[in-house]
Amino acid sequence: MKQHVAIVSYFSVGAYDSNTVDENLILSEILSELKISHEIVSWSDPQVDWSKFSLLLIKSTWDYFDYYPEFLTWIETIRTLGIPTLNNLDTILWNSSKKYLLEIESKGFPVIAGMILEKGKLISQDEIKAKVKSEFCVVKPLVSGGAKNTLKLASQDWGKHAEKVQAWVNEEAFLIQPFISEVEKVGEYSLLFFNGKFSHAVLKTPASKDFRVQHYFGGTITPIDPSESMLSSCQAMVDEFASESLYVRVDGVEIEGKFHLMELEMIEPYLFLALSDQAIPNYKRAIAARLG
Numbered sequence: 001m002k003q004h005v006a007i008v009s010y011f012s013v014g015a016y017d018s019n020t021v022d023e024n025l026i027l028s029e030i031l032s033e034l035k036i037s038h039e040i041v042s043w044s045d046p047q048v049d050w051s052k053f054s055l056l057l058i059k060s061t062w063d064y065f066d067y068y069p070e071f072l073t074w075i076e077t078i079r080t081l082g083i084p085t086l087n088n089l090d091t092i093l094w095n096s097s098k099k100y101l102l103e104i105e106s107k108g109f110p111v112i113a114g115m116i117l118e119k120g121k122l123i124s125q126d127e128i129k130a131k132v133k134s135e136f137c138v139v140k141p142l143v144s145g146g147a148k149n150t151l152k153l154a155s156q157d158w159g160k161h162a163e164k165v166q167a168w169v170n171e172e173a174f175l176i177q178p179f180i181s182e183v184e185k186v187g188e189y190s191l192l193f194f195n196g197k198f199s200h201a202v203l204k205t206p207a208s209k210d211f212r213v214q215h216y217f218g219g220t221i222t223p224i225d226p227s228e229s230m231l232s233s234c235q236a237m238v239d240e241f242a243s244e245s246l247y248v249r250v251d252g253v254e255i256e257g258k259f260h261l262m263e264l265e266m267i268e269p270y271l272f273l274a275l276s277d278q279a280i281p282n283y284k285r286a287i288a289a290r291l292g
Contacts, residue, residue, distance in 0.1 A: 003291070005031060005038040006053040009060040011045070021274040024060055030284045036291060043074055050078060055291070056085040057246075058092065061268045065143050068096075086246040086290060087266050095266040098142050098175050109237055110260045112253070114177030116142060117169045125158055134178030139165055142173040145268075152179055180260070182253040188262060191226055191234045191250045192271055192279070194286035196243045198235065200276035201226045223275045233259040242266055246290055247283075 009024050024040050031038045041048050043061045050056075056078065064071040075089055085092070094100055105111040115131045117123055117139075128137070140150040149168060153161050168174060187205035191198065205220045226234070234250040241264060242248040249269035252261045273279045 003036060003054045004052060005036055005291070006048075006050070006056045007031070007038055007040045008043050008056050008058045009040055010063045011042045012062075020270065023271055023273050026273050026280060027057065027059055027283075027287075030280070030287060033284070034288055034291065044070060050083060051081055053083055056083055057287075058085055058087060059268065062145065064096065064267065065141070065145050065148065068143050071096075087248075088244070091242070091245055092267050095264065096143060098140075098144070098263075100264070101175075101261070104237065104241065104261060104264065107240070109240075110233070110255075110258060112177055112180055112260050112262050114138075114175050117165075117174040117176055119173040120170055123162065123166055123169060125162070128158075128176060129155065132176055132178050136179035136181075137176050138179050139168075139174055139176050141168070142175050180253050180255065180262075182255055186253070187220075188251055188253055189224070189226065189230065189259070190269075190272065191231065192269075193234075193238050193242070193245075193248050193250065194282050195246060195289060196238055197282075197286075198231060199282040200272065200279045202272050202275055221272065221275065223272075229257070230254065230259045237261060237264065246286060247271060 007024055007027050028038060028040060038057075039053075043058075043064070044067060061071070072093075075093065078085060079089055087095075099116060101111050101113040102116070105113040114137075115128065134155070136152060136154050138150060138152050141148065144150070151161065151165070165174070184206060187203045189201065189203055191201045193199060201224050203222045203224045205222070234252070237250060238248055245266050247266070247269065249263075249265040249271065250261065251263040251265060252259050254260070271279065271283065273283060
């Protein structure tokens with residue numbers, strides 16, 4: 001079969017890609033330079049004939065959590081067709097639910113993991129206090145992205161929000177985590193790795209009086225050079241959990257000089273390709289190595 005690659009994206013409605021550089025187009029330019037036939041397609045487009053592709057580069061499926069059952073069905077369709085993907089389907093399934101954070105924590109890595117509020121289960125404030133020892137906490141869906149249905153609240157104000165959170169939990173599982181003040185004070189670091197090797201890094205700083213670092217909530221993104229200790233910590237997690245992945249973004253914070261993981265992004269992370277001189281060349285080399 002002649003090589004024909006799909007850059008897998010989503011139907012954009014502007015919810016998750018406002019004020020961003022279109023990295024699908026950057027990836028398309030890279031593939032063109034490598035003389036690789038390709039198309040940009042949406043994972044949810046019923047008109048796509050997936051069987052015509054030799055490989056899927058899963059790049060920007062940014063609404064997968066909005067249509068999670070359909071996304072899981074799509075994954076099984078691709079699996080049945082036997083089409084290879086980057087990143088691979090097992091990785092994507094594992095990474096699609098934030099319960100993976102508890103697994104990483106169980107293996108001894110510093111992680112802001114929290115506890116799961118199981119779907120349909122009555123929330124116990126006493127259990128939360130016992131497991132999430134923090135003055136403030138953050139509640140988010142177990143399958144989510146883009147700060148969707150994410151709420152920061154003070155432990156003493158739980159009663160004011162309990163009914164709302166319980167209604168959410170009646171519909172789907174949630175994760176409750178300790179709020180990390182360093183996110184507001186300093187920001188969240190993102191280190192990008194291609195084929196297991198460090199490429200570049202940024203610091204995402206939230207807008208004033210906010211805790212969400214996403215650019216569409218007013219966050220600021222600045223290229224940085226990570227410290228040796230931060231890079232070493234992130235590399236160890238990549239080696240353990242993402243060594244076979246084309247791309248992975250390690251998001252986290254430093255607490256008393258020690259890097260703590262907040263997200264290990266291996267499904268559809270924004271790669272900040274336009275913010276670093278070495279990012280696009282590194283990405284191109286990684287893709288060329290995978291595609292021969």
